Every structure is written in structure tokens, then in C-alpha cells.
Amino acid sequence: MTVLCDIRQLAIRYPHAKAPSLDHVSLTLQAGERLAVIGESGSGKSTFARALAGLLPPGVTVSGEIVWPSFAPAPLPGRDLGFVFQDPGASLNPVLTIGEQVAEGAKRHLGLNWKQAFVRAADLLERVRLPEPERLLRAFPHQLSGGQRQRVAIAAAVAARPSILVADEVTSALDQAVQAEIVALLDDLVREEAMTLVFITHDMALASTLADRIAVFAAGRLQEIGPVRQVVGHPQSVAAKTLLEAHIDLETPSLVVGGRP
Numbered sequence: 434m435t436v437l438c439d440i441r442q443l444a445i446r447y448p449h450a451k452a453p454s455l456d457h458v459s460l461t462l463q464a465g466e467r468l469a470v471i472g473e474s475g476s477g478k479s480t481f482a483r484a485l486a487g488l489l490p491p492g493v494t495v496s497g498e499i500v501w502p503s504f505a506p507a508p509l510p511g512r513d514l515g516f517v518f519q520d521p522g523a524s525l526n527p528v529l530t531i532g533e534q535v536a537e538g539a540k541r542h543l544g545l546n547w548k549q550a551f552v553r554a555a556d557l558l559e560r561v562r563l564p565e566p567e568r569l570l571r572a573f574p575h576q577l578s579g580g581q582r583q584r585v586a587i588a589a590a591v592a593a594r595p596s597i598l599v600a601d602e603v604t605s606a607l608d609q610a611v612q613a614e615i616v617a618l619l620d621d622l623v624r625e626e627a628m629t630l631v632f633i634t635h636d637m638a639l640a641s642t643l644a645d646r647i648a649v650f651a652a653g654r655l656q657e658i659g660p661v662r663q664v665v666g667h668p669q670s671v672a673a674k675t676l677l678e679a680h681i682d683l684e685t686p687s688l689v690v691g692g693r694p
């Protein structure tokens with residue numbers, strides 16, 4: 434396995450915050466893996482994702498290191514690393530057409546002209562299983578449903594063929610049926626494009642569906658990290674046990690093939 438990213442003792446504190454939002458987190462991300470980052474609200478998952486993507490707001494205090502052996506000094510957001518946020522309404526620009534927003538990354542980073550970038554955008558809209566891609570190129574975000582907007586956001590995030598995709602709670606704002614479709618779509622896209630996926634969620638079932646490994650955060654600290662079967666079957670930390678218990682009731686199907694942990 435090739436190390437994609439080595440995070441060493443990463444600590445992050447927002448301005449005026451009493452406590453750090455990330456507290457000496459160390460972990461290694463392997464090229465091609467799917468890592469789910471899971472934790473309760475406020476545990477530092479989004480802060481971790483933004484730090485990884487180089488998208489922290491100004492004024493934060495950062496210590497420790499994020500080392501990217503194949504990138505100098507770090508992957509360029511939009512080109513090497515795609516980012517999908519929880520709320521597609523916030524990540525899409527309301528006054529630009531869907532076509533312009535998906536084509537933008539391809540034009541900027543793949544050296545295409547607008548016409549070529551729009552051809553790629555139509556192709557991507559089809560890949561994310563949106564109907565009538567040619568017509569959609571001329572539509573605006575408000576004309577789409579939440580699930581469709583999230584598909585557009587995913588298409589835009591992968592337009593420049595990034596090798597890393599960071600997906601931060603991308604299904605939280607969607608109803609359950611649409612959640613499952615978006616997870617299936619991410620699963621296919623990541624496989625087809627051989628991307629490394631960092632998937633942020635508070636949902637153990639989603640994490641275990643999509644990931645190879647799970648990292649469990651609580652209060653800004655990494656509580657445990659390991660293969661899905663290990664974390665789901667033999668959780669070591671209180672945080673992992675609590676997240677698992679939230680799923681174990683009569684209605685909940687088993688998280689892994691082979692029965693309940």
C-alpha cells in the first residue's frame with residue numbers, strides 16, 4: 434500500500450475557542466482506500482475534513498503536520514482533491530447554470546475550452562444518473578430537488594478528475610431513499626475512477642456500507658481506527674460502542690454481512 438497522506442499530531446483551534454476542535458490526531462491515509470470518519474456532532478469530523486482539503490477558515494491555529502508524499506506540498510482543491518459538502522444548496526451558486534458549475538473545474542484544471550468542458554459536464558451529469566443532461570446544462574440549482582442538486586455537486590467535485598474525494602455528511606440533508614442512491618453513486622464513482630475516499634458521517638451503517646476502514650472521533654480526538662469488521666465487530670472505544678448501540682434495535686438490519694456484531 435502507498436501512503437497518500439500522513440497526519441501527525443494535528444491540532445486545530447478556532448479563534449476564541451476554549452478547547453481545540455482537533456486534538457493531536459495522527460493517522461495515515463492509504464492511496465485508494467475508503468476511510469469513513471465517524472463521530473457525534475461536534476466531535477471534529479468536519480474540521481478534520483477541511484484540514485485535509487486545505488479549506489480551513491483564516492485565523493485558526495494549527496499545529497502538527499499533514500504530509501502528502503505525492504503532492505508538493507499538498508493536493509490542490511478542485512484539481513487533485515474534490516470536496517462535497519452536506520448542503521448542496523450552499524455549495525452550488527444560485528445564479529450560475531448547472532452546466533457552468535460542472536464545466537468550470539474541467540475548464541480550469543483539464544485545459545479544456547468551454548465547449549469541450551460542457552461536453553464533459555453533460556457526460557458527468559449522465560454518470561451521476563441525472564435525466565436529460567443536455568437540458569440540465571441550462572437549468573439553475575433551484576429547479577432541481579435536493580437529491581438532484583447533490584448529484585450535481587458530486588459531478589462538479591469530480592469534474593477535474595481528482596484522485597481524492599472528501600465527502601462531508603453528503604447524505605444528511607436527504608431522505609432515506611435518496612441517501613441510499615447517493616451512497617450507491619459514490620460507491621460506483623470512487624471505484625470507476627480509482628479515487629481515495631474520505632467519507633464523513635455520524636451514521637455507523639453508512640460508514641460500514643461504504644468504507645474499508647473507520648476512524649472514530651470524539652471531542653476532537655481520534656478514539657480508534659481500524660477495518661470496518663474490527664470497529665463494528667469489536668469496538669474498543671466508548672465512542673464506537675455508543676455509535677453502534679444507536680443502530681442496534683429490532684428494526685435495524687445488520688451492519689455487516691454475517692449477522693449482528
Ligand SMILES: Nc1ncnc2c1ncn2[C@@H]1O[C@H](COP(=O)(O)OP(=O)(O)OP(=O)(O)O)[C@@H](O)[C@H]1O
Binds near residue numbers: 473479
Ligand atoms: N468556524 C468555526 N469557528 C469556531 N468554532 C468552530 C467552527 N467550526 C467548528 N467549530 C467548533 O469545532 C468543534 C468541532 O466542530 P466540527 O464541525 O468539526 O464537528 P463535527 O463532528 O463535524 O460536527 P457536525 O456533525 O455537527 O457537523 C465544535 O465544537 C464546533 O463548535
